[in-house]
């Protein structure tokens with residue numbers, strides 16, 4: 001289909017992202033409408049309307065239309081805007097300025113997306129094709145250099161040379177310790193068995209992380225290509241992709257990519273006439289976070305309950321799937337391989353820091369002006385990401401902390417914003433790179449509550465086999481919940497530290513070993529906030545219901561009775577045109593009074609701590 | 616098998632290669648707290664209590680670590696003590712600790728561990744009680760499953776799989792809801808459980824206990840009367856009454872294993888309906904008789920039948936409860952009586 005269109009070279013290409021996030025914002029309808037409208041205006045040959053797997057990562061602007069070759073960006077496009085957009089391509093018509101992105105700082109229109117702060121500091125390497133190519137058309141991948149790396153590897157390189165190139169690139173994995181990918185490949189290559197497997201870990205289960213999904217939706221062939229190359233390097237003929245079943249679009253695109261790659265002969269027997277054969281099967285996971293752990297993942301594919309296997313045991317590269325040597329890598333790791341082969345190990349290792357090479361991909365979420373999927377060189381500082389790419393904290397709120405690495409990571413305070421991020425610096429600061437989730441929180445987030453949230457997640461996801469993780473996380477969760485309810489004891493803080501350290505040392509797998517990180521790091525950097533909850537019975541961020549009060553400022557109250565009428569427990573007294581008062585003993589802190597007090601009065605305030613009636 | 620020498624707490628130990636550090640240490644009288652390891656089963660590694668430190672390598676769990684020539688192992692260091700104390704305390708506050716009412720009292724592995732580590736009240740009071748309130752599974756006629764005392768050691772799971780080969784049980788659910796479950800979390804009598812009780816014997820706590828259990832005051836070693844296999848059993852006797860049966864681990868036939876009948880079917884011994892003398896029917900009612908009288912009557916009736924219908928009219932049906940030798944003698948007897956019609960209940 002694309003082949004036909006390509007015979008007439010279009011003057012302009014309109015790119016419309018169709019990822020999960022874009023579709024939920026209405027991108028599908030905009031695409032259909034735009035395509036129809038352009039055709040009706042008779043411009044189908046000169047203006048190509050093209051579906052891509054993803055937007056360009058700036059998710060909050062979805063649906064986005066990118067106009068190439070100029071690189072213009074229309075944001076938050078609605079179906080109603082389509083006629084105007086289409087007409088703008090007629091000779092003599094003007095661009096639709098109101099749809100340009102407007103700087104939140106200056107209010108100025110920024111027509112070119114490369115000029116938008118969100119993109120300026122990014123270095124799109126692995127994500128280069130995401131948002132440019134149609135993931136369901138293998139030709140589009142091929143015209144963008146796809147499967148060239150595979151051809152080169154199969155026809156010109158030995159497995160040893162491939163492994164050396166990956167080693168030289170300095171690429172590291174995303175598991176806890178950032179294990180060097182080349183060394184992992186080498187160890188699998190050296191395992192003395194005829195049958196081996198390559199497995200792609202696409203179980204991405206961390207709350208807030210969506211990079212793997214984005215790559216699978218936006219550029220699935222890059223993952224397949226990386227896996228086939230890996231198969232050649234380690235000596236495997238079969239690959240599996242273990243992907244979350246909650247990612248239906250990613251699964252659909254992977255399936256179609258595999259079918260097309262088979263049709264074109266990139267999968268199957270005797271690829272490129274090299275004699276090497278490889279095939280890939282998709283294995284949908286059942287939604288357990290712990291199944292992302294290597295040994296649990298292997299058990300899950302084998303049809304067993306996914307429970308990590310304790311150390312000491314052989315590495316998965318020696319004894320893995322069906323007890324055969326197995327190479328397990330993350331989606332991003334496989335997606336980076338073709339670029340390393342294409343552009344060389346030197347090019348890859350020229351990006352980044354001394355020990356962490358290449359780029360890092362983050363899902364930037366939380367309280368930043370700009371949110372979305374970003375790719376940055378290793379060594380960039382947190383400040384550059386949050387205040388540069390992210391555009392800072394909205395609504396004039398103060399930055400409080402950034403949480404990286406999902407539930408296994410930790411929080412970092414303002415004093416560490418200038419840390420150059422790489423595997424080792426994040427670990428040293430008490431967090432980790434991990435999945436690449438990056439959640440920014442502002443002054444309105446309670447750190448005890450944040451730690452409780454993450455622990456609640458890990459506790460529920462613990463496979464339950466080992467006592468320290470199952471019961472330790474439960475114990476820590478109970479203590480944190482007590483603190484947020486004002487039932488904490490001063491000894492609890494040291495107890496949390498003691499438990500956390502013990503659980504980290506003694507747990508069986510990475511889940512338990514990292515589960516205390518959010519708690520330990522919040523205590524390390526925000527101890528005063530814990531103490532305020534316990535000693536002063538106050539939640540400084542005013543998040544913990546049990547430790548705040550609502551208060552009507554007498555000078556501001558006009559006695560309009562709005563709050564009094566809405567209070568569900570009749571805790572507010574006061575007559576019309578008289579100052580109203582909240583009975584603190586009756587108040588359940590539902591906050592309705594605060595939301596119904598007319599803005600022009602703004603008489604109701606929330607305050608940290610428990611007021612006694614009469615205060 | 617090759618012998619390996621390694622050092623633990625400064626003591627040299629010689630053991631077979633492929634042994635684990637834990638089992639080698641226990642065999643030499645060095646106790647390392649552990650809950651989920653069992654000598655009959657594959658090591659599991661879940662309870663985390665058996666941590667030890669190997670010089671140059673750091674912490675490891677001793678139930679999974681194979682012995683190696685020249686290893687230097689410590690079982691008492693500050694880090695080890697910290698980790699296993701936390702693990703033990705977490706297990707205790709998660710346990711329905713009503714030791715005095717518990718059948719396993721003084722035979723419980725959790726008690727052993729607590730005693731070894733030394734649990735202090737004020738240390739324990741810092742922790743929140745997390746014991747659940749799960750329903751007790753009473754559905755099996757012979758034993759009770761009480762998840763509130765379960766430590767999730769997985770011994771029952773591995774026993775069912777590795778010893779009996781039935782695989783009734785497995786871990787199910789996640790987080791604090793994790794439990795040992797039958798398929799679809801049904802009561803155990805709705806599963807394919809054969810009630811062999813092997814898991815009950817191995818459960819280290821009071822989570823799997825025999826119904827109406829009475830602790831015996833002495834043990835009598837004998838052979839199970841049920842079938843020709845001849846499993847070795849140890850009757851637990853209290854006063855003059857058999858109150859329990861255990862498999863005899865030293866018996867080469869069954870090495871401690873038993874089936875449901877051997878383990879739980881001993882109540883016939885004192886059952887009021889049990890026949891203690893032969894009975895002869897007179898005028899429609901059974902009347903007690905001596906063995907001589909009874910055998911005499913049988914012989915007379917056999918003779919009558921032979922005379923009237925010929926010897927082929929007789930047939931014999933033998934039982935699996937007797938041994939091969941007894942079965943052999945039985946067929947001899949019937950052939951002497953002139954019939955070839957002999958059968959056995961195991962063939963039905």
Ligand SMILES: Cc1cc2nc3c(=O)[nH]c(=O)nc-3n(C[C@H](O)[C@H](O)[C@H](O)COP(=O)(O)O)c2cc1C
Nearest residue numbers: 173174175201203204292293294329330333510511
């Ligand atoms: C609890 C747990 C969950 C994990 N989840 C994932 C996951 O969702 N995706 C992933 O790639 N790796 C996950 N990992 C890390 C994997 O075990 C493994 O290290 C990784 O897939 C190796 O690939 P890499 O070296 O290419 O990063 C998880 C680890 C643990 C302990």
Ligand code: SF4
Nearest residue numbers: 463464466469509512
């Ligand atoms: S650390 Fe947690 S998730 Fe990992 S094996 Fe232990 S119980 Fe399971």
Ligand code: SF4
Nearest residue numbers: 765766768769771818
């Ligand atoms: S029931 Fe007993 S044997 Fe089974 S896991 Fe629980 S404590 Fe262990």
